Amino acid sequence: MTTQESLAPGAQWVRISTTDADWDAADPLLLRRMLDMMILIRAFEEYVLDLAAAGLVHGPVHSSIGQEAGAVGSVLALTGQDTVNGSHRGHHQFLAKAIQYVAPDFDLLAPAEDELRDVLLRTLAEICGLARGFSGGRGGSMHLQWLEAGAIGTNAIVGGGVPTAAGYAWSHRFAGTEEVSVTYFGDGAVNIGSTLETMNLAGAWKLPVCFFIENNQYAVSTHVDEVTAEPRLSGRGPGFGIASWKVDGMDPLAVYATMVAAVDHMRAGSGPTVVEADVYRYFHQNGGVPGSAFGYRPKAEEAEWRGRDPIAQVASHLLRRGILTSEQYAELTANAQGVMASLGEVLLEQLPGGEPGQRRIKQSEWPDTSFAEVGIRGDLSEFDGAYTADTDTFTGEVGEQKFISAVAGVMRRRMATDSTIVVMGEDVHRLNGGTNGATRGIREAFPGRLLGTPISENAFAGLAGGIALDGRCKPVVEFMYADFMWVAADQLFNQIGRARHMFGGRSDVPLVLRSKVAMGTGYGSQHSMDPAGVLATSPGWRIVAPSTPFDYVGLMNSALRCKDPVVVLEHVDLYNSTGIGPVDDFDYCLPVGKAAVRRSGSGLTILTYLQMTNFVLEAVEQVPQADAEVIDLRWLDRASIDWETIGDSIRKTNRVLIAEQGTVGASYGGWLADEIQRRFFDHLDAPIARVTGGEASPSISKVLERAAIAQTAEIVAKLKELADG
DSSP: OOOOOOOOOSSOEEEEOOOHHHHHHSOHHHHHHHHHHHHHHHHHHHHHHHHHHTTOSOSOOOOOTTOHHHHHHHHTTSOTTSEEEEOSSOHHHHHHHHHHHHOTTOOTTSOOOHHHHHHHHHHHHHHTTOTTSTTTTSSGGGOOOBGGGTEEEEOSSTTTTHHHHHHHHHHHHHTTOOOOEEEEEEGGGGGSHHHHHHHHHHHHHTOOEEEEEEEOSEETTEEGGGTOSOOOGGGHHHHTTOEEEEEETTOHHHHHHHHHHHHHHHHTTOOOEEEEEEOOOSSOSSSSSOGGGGTSSOHHHHHHHHTTOHHHHHHHHHHHTTSSOHHHHHHHHHHHHHHHHHHHHHHEEEOTTSOTTOEEEOGGGSOOGGGGGTTSSOOOGGGTTOOBOOTTTOOSOEEEEEHHHHHHHHHHHHHHHOTTEEEEETTTTSTTTTTTTTTTTHHHHSTTSEEEOOSOHHHHHHHHHHHHHHOSOEEEEEESSGGGGGTTHIIIIIIITTHHHHTTSOOOOOOEEEEEEOTTSSOOTTSOOOOHHHHTTSTTOEEEOOOSHHHHHHHHHHHHHOSSOEEEEEEHHHHTOEEEEESSOOOOBOOTTOOEEEEOOSSEEEEEOTTHHHHHHHHHHHOGGGOEEEEEOOBOSTTTOOHHHHHHHHHHHOOEEEEOSSOSTTOSHHHHHHHHHHHHGGGOSSOOEEEOOOSSOOOSSHHHHHHHSOOHHHHHHHHHHHHHO
């Protein structure tokens, strides 16, 4: 006979509720802070809805009216050094954190302090897309960031900011502080991969991050009961070994008590927490119309939740205890509305020719259109005074060495000289240096700075993005294969790549992503892509593609020095190859944006990169009549490509061939050819020629894989065709 044993999770899962005795015992100053902050946040949100109704807010407005208690109750348990981020519906969390930072003891019965008014004004301006906003108007309603206050950025991608918050939590702990990180998100984000992956990673690493779920019951119009068999969403936590709490999110005192317990747990080093607060947004997903107007929830339900309004709850207890009078309560609301009206006068003016009271944004408040392209990447000032060298200027000793030895050697050298560098990825801490030996010797030499991750690229790439944005460390992430970037596409493209620009161009993102290109190795269609063409379309990233040991050392040093995210592409075929590299000087940087002329010629310019460089050099020796000049691009992103070297060659040869191994559909050469003809059309005597792989991804079959990719033979054929032509 079989036996049956009941199992229980190892982590706690509890509900916290308040009683009248708790309200009677609560500090009057705490209750007044809760009330004043919630009233001010609601007045702010009501004013924003008025502006939106008047057409003065461009884009969506996701109001937090009704949900103020979750934000205020939780933020009051934090310090100014703790960090928070949130989702598209994040005005209340951002304001609570910012207000608590600049005016923790503000009193709505007194005139608003200048610092408080400035926070409200800059937040309002940002939501309206104006120059004085925190991000110069770029972020708007869904992307609010003020790093000084610990508000690290709200996020328009559902669940997109969750890994970022875990990265800040990792940095807090690595720095030896007791600071914690809080990531706010709604019921819709609980079922998305980035959230669940990050819960698992945070639990495994015991990170001081709180997953704060504002369960407002609806993801747009879909009720939580429709999308999960367990609508008590905090139940996700124990499954990952995370201590979890459930609380009435309309009760700010209960939220505060819950958050105090959660913060104590994290500060004690006991790992992450989950807090689920049941809240209710009074209006539809976007705008100031109730959800019942769209038919997905009944008016009776809305009335029931409004009957538990958090502001009214706190006010009733203050009135009952004689701490506040009815007249003062009314004055609090009037004063908050008055503050918002006065701030509106700063930004708005009468519309010329319009009806009385019809307003517009003052023209002086709009950002200059030249700001649109500013801050996609940094200005590279970090390279001022850097030790740079190339093969023709390097004075150290060089010799033959394996490519993979250069990979491991330069990383060990940089980690020895820079204690902020941390390396993470799957199996990087095992197998004597990972799957290819790239991290050999690092685990023993630098304990705690080589992090083996779960198989969850979305989580650990996003966590690394948070570490980079925090700025105290420089993460180096390894993706075992380039194809895995699709698993982490949101974090790479929506988050890491866009962060600097989206938040006003001021946030450095010093992150290095190492990724293997494995075509030709028999790993098939899901492990063989060349990502250069896709990455080149993503603003924010820089891309390097070394083809020699010497170049690898210099390009990795430049990548680690750079304050932008940099992808370092590594072709597997190169790992066991040998070439010239430094013997003992691993400190030089290759100049940003400098290509290498591998062979001089006057008949044809060939542009290539990575392992294809070697195939090209083999091919041109077989077709000497082509008289080809071979340029190894090295830097592939739009901002860093060496147009000077390319232009000099084209003006000499008047013909161009772009050679790459990968598939034609996702090719790098497509955009490059387009840009060349725009820049150098008058110097071209023939259409730009190209060598690429086929449309199909490489297969497992050795012969089919070879047929799908380009190597020496394909280049030779193209060179002969061009020579005959």
